[in-house]
Amino acid sequence: MSSRTTLIVGLVGLVAVxxxxxxxxxxxxxxxxxxxxxxxxxxxxxxxxxxxxxLSLGHAALAACGAYCYAFTANGLAEQEVxxxxxxxxxxxxxxxxxxxxxxxxxxxxARLHGPYLAGxxxxxxxxxxxxxxxxxxxxxGDQGLYISVERRPEFLAGRGGTEMFQAWVAIACAALVxxxxxxxxxxxxxxxxRAVRDNEVAAAxxxxxxxxxxxxxxxxxxxxxxxxxxxxxFMTQSAxxxxxxxxxxxxxxxxxxxxxxxxxxxxxxxxxxxxVLPDAIGSLTKSLSLSPEVAQRLDGNLAVGLFGAIMVLVxxxxxxxxxxxxxxxxxxxxxxxxxxxxxxxx
Amino acid sequence: MELERFLFLTVDGxxxxxxxxxxxxxxxxxxxxxxxxxxxQGAIAMAATYLAFVVTSATGNxxxxxxAALLGGAAIGFVVERGVMRYVSSVNPLxxxxxxxxxxxxxxxxxxxxxxxxxxxxxxxxxxxxLPWLAGLSISAYxxxxxxxxxxxxxxxxxxxxxxxxxxxMRAAAFSPExxxxxxxxxxxxxxxxxxxxxxxxALAALLVVPTELGLNPHSTDAVFVYAFTIAVVGGLDSAxxAVVGGLxxxxxxxxxxxxxxxxxxxVAVLVLLLAVLLIxxxxxFSVTKERTA
Numbered sequence: 001m002s003s004r005t006t007l008i009v010g011l012v013g014l015v016a017v018x019x020x021x022x023x024x025x026x027x028x029x030x031x032x033x034x035x036x037x038x039x040x041x042x043x044x045x046x047x048x049x050x051x052x053x054x055l056s057l058g059h060a061a062l063a064a065c066g067a068y069c070y071a072f073t074a075n076g077l078a079e080q081e082v083x084x085x086x087x088x089x090x091x092x093x094x095x096x097x098x099x100x101x102x103x104x105x106x107x108x109x110x111a112r113l114h115g116p117y118l119a120g121x122x123x124x125x126x127x128x129x130x131x132x133x134x135x136x137x138x139x140x141x142g143d144q145g146l147y148i149s150v151e152r153r154p155e156f157l158a159g160r161g162g163t164e165m166f167q168a169w170v171a172i173a174c175a176a177l178v179x180x181x182x183x184x185x186x187x188x189x190x191x192x193x194x195r196a197v198r199d200n201e202v203a204a205a206x207x208x209x210x211x212x213x214x215x216x217x218x219x220x221x222x223x224x225x226x227x228x229x230x231x232x233x234x235f236m237t238q239s240a241x242x243x244x245x246x247x248x249x250x251x252x253x254x255x256x257x258x259x260x261x262x263x264x265x266x267x268x269x270x271x272x273x274x275x276x277v278l279p280d281a282i283g284s285l286t287k288s289l290s291l292s293p294e295v296a297q298r299l300d301g302n303l304a305v306g307l308f309g310a311i312m313v314l315v316x317x318x319x320x321x322x323x324x325x326x327x328x329x330x331x332x333x334x335x336x337x338x339x340x341x342x343x344x345x346x347x
Numbered sequence: 348m349e350l351e352r353f354l355f356l357t358v359d360g361x362x363x364x365x366x367x368x369x370x371x372x373x374x375x376x377x378x379x380x381x382x383x384x385x386x387x388q389g390a391i392a393m394a395a396t397y398l399a400f401v402v403t404s405a406t407g408n409x410x411x412x413x414x415a416a417l418l419g420g421a422a423i424g425f426v427v428e429r430g431v432m433r434y435v436s437s438v439n440p441l442x443x444x445x446x447x448x449x450x451x452x453x454x455x456x457x458x459x460x461x462x463x464x465x466x467x468x469x470x471x472x473x474x475x476x477x478l479p480w481l482a483g484l485s486i487s488a489y490x491x492x493x494x495x496x497x498x499x500x501x502x503x504x505x506x507x508x509x510x511x512x513x514x515x516x517m518r519a520a521a522f523s524p525e526x527x528x529x530x531x532x533x534x535x536x537x538x539x540x541x542x543x544x545x546x547x548x549x550a551l552a553a554l555l556v557v558p559t560e561l562g563l564n565p566h567s568t569d570a571v572f573v574y575a576f577t578i579a580v581v582g583g584l585d586s587a588x589x590a591v592v593g594g595l596x597x598x599x600x601x602x603x604x605x606x607x608x609x610x611x612x613x614x615v616a617v618l619v620l621l622l623a624v625l626l627i628x629x630x631x632x633f634s635v636t637k638e639r640t641a
Contacts, residue, residue: 055441057448109622115440116384117625120576124618127573131614249568251448252439258445302459309452316446317434 008181014176021168029164029237030236030278036171037232038272040178042224042256043265047182049254049262051191052218054110058122059253060107061129062223064245069098071146078149081146087150087168088235095231096224104216111215126250130242145241148234171232178225179265185221186265188196194218248305255312261324265313270323279304283318355485356606357599362490363556366599371590372550373545374466377548378584379521380541382437387427388549389572390454390558393565395420395550400467409472416550424546425455428539442623459565466562475559486553487545488615493555498550501591508587511580517541570614574601577621 015061023031045059073094077087106125110118131142140146184190193214196204205211232242255274261267282304286296316324321329370392377385385391398419405413427450435446444622471610508514511540519527528534552575553568560567578597582589603614 049441053441055444058424102529109626113625117580118579119386119444120384120573121618121621121625124577124614124621127570128614128618131611134599135609135615148551247451247566251452254445254448254596255452298460301352302464304454306453306460309449309456312449312452313446316442317431317436319440320436320442320486340353 003187014172017172018169019299020174024290026162027162029162031148031280031310033164033168033171033232033236035235035276036168036175037229037273038253038256038275039269040173040232041226041227041253042177042260042272042275043175043182044222044229044273045195045253046257046260046262046264046268047186048218048222049223050267051186051195052215054215054219055115055119055217055292056110056222057108057223057247057250057254058106058121058125058243059124059226060247060250061235062103063230064129064240064242065223066095066099066104066150066227067234067245068140068146069227070095070231070234071148072198074148074150075146089274092174092228092231092235092307093229093233097227099230100220100224100274101153103226105218107216107219107223110219111212114330126245128246129245131253140242143242144242146240148233148238148240150238167236170235173320174228178228179268180223183265189218190214198276212302233234252308255308259308259311259315259322262320263323264322264324266327267322267324282307288346295321351485352606356602358486358490360599360602361595362486362493362598363559363602364578365596366552366556366594367571367578367598368591369500369535369555370549371585371594373415373548373552374575374579375582375584375590376541376545376548378429378579379544380517380538381432381521382440383432383443383447384442384584385542385545386572387450387454387457388545389553389568390451390458391420391423391427391546392553392569393563394423394454394458394551395546396469396563396568397462397556399550400469400563401579403470404638406535409470413551413554416554417547420550421543421547424542424544425539427546429555432542433535441524455565462565464565466564466567468562469549469558469632471558491560496551496555500551504587505554513540525584530543573614574617577617582625 017032021032022197024032040058041063045056048054048056070091073091077090106122109121111120130143133145134142151179186194193204193209196207196209197211197214201211204214230240230245233244236242252275255267256271258271259274260271262271279301286303292300313346319326370388370430374384374388377383377388395416397528399412399416402415403409406412431450432443432445435443437443471489473492475489476487477487478491508518516527517537517540519530520534521530521541524534524538527537553571556571557563557567574597576592578593579590581597582591582593597617599621601610601613601616605611605613608616
């Protein structure tokens, strides 16, 4: 797709989604905001894992770092009685910066590690998070987490839409910024360097790519995106707690990237939508079956987890390029049927 | 008093480390057989422990439960290898990690649906209070049982791989599957056997360690897996003696950290240790040969 079509598709999509927030009821708007928040994290993860080949199981911890940075900054500003857009924007920037610093530290170590080793280190990072929050519970308030004073919706919105609509706007704005920045990074020279490092480190080094630097920058940028996602989640829930960023959440993020189509931003979008829609659909399905409360409680959550796991296994075996890969294949087939002379070569 | 506490922590750490060493050995086995770090190992072990729990509750006999866990673990390992991992393309090494994580989610979900997400307390066959005739060392009968099991496993594996025909075939299939096949070894079968053996071992480790902690829960082996992974990496993924020594060292270290600095810090200590070892010697302390890339 050329840059111009991407731009047009992106703009039309953005306008359509913002228009959607006026129509949807508050609960759906909240779900829309959640999708956007997930998209920030998954987009960063898909760049790191799909384009640069570094597998991270620790993006939940990086998002948590963003959420806590958001919490500290927002509460600090609220104590100074700062209100208005500053109370919204400054904490988000702090979250991005905080997560980027943590990502830089992990990335410096990650640059020397490969595949499963890196996965193991990032896995340990996720498990260390609740340990840290409960050890230093006077700072992080333990398992309960922090309450955050957030910027309320602006006055002029009072008659038109609920808090959820404002949340959706903030989330969509963040997601759009993250996606635009990541897209430019992936399309440009740096994207080529990341792919070169992923495919063959020795060849990349011979071609003049600084392998270690590329890996560290990729990890830092990806962490910053995760931090933005964490900040949006913290803003939406008005809290930052270790329970919200568990190991399972980390695996879900990876799953969203894989099922959507690893290495593509469209794939990150499909994956994030699935991450919100599928548990919701399963929830309403089990509700409609009118099961006994005990059975329903056992199915609740577990069914979605199992289904996600099964889909992830299936995708890896049957369609390694995920939903976006299937869509692309379908489109290429359609195009080649129309004009047999010009069969586009997939990249 | 100080010395007594130090001894207690050290012995406790050795017992825990011995169990973790068995778990780490199971990771090393699969790594050597298939060049895969099996991220679903914890879930497989957890499911087998649930099997032991069911059998022990139904019959009242711990030993029947133990046998059920070993057989059940091997069976789950068989299903996972033959049903899933065999079909994962090895072109990209990340694929097998992702597939194993998918298996992990599926197993945890199935167990959660069958048994709920609550904790089930588990019994042990021997007392966990210190033996009077070893006064001062604070070793319990259960610790001795654990040491005996681990010793049996280590010697058994050494004999299997060092002295028997099957062990030789497994080593050959792991070292060079194509060449081994030309020489008449059924490489695929050997890899499956490796998975079954490893899964049974991890089931044993989980069965030994779960009763000493909070109890049985679909996530009760998550942390155990990370500790075992750390041990396997510290010892070098290719080295079985490294896993055993690494297990004991890490076990004692964790016990000291949680005893002197606070129990909640042990995951942090593991993270620091893992990072330190990987940064100083990325192949692990006991690594001798360079890792194969194929």
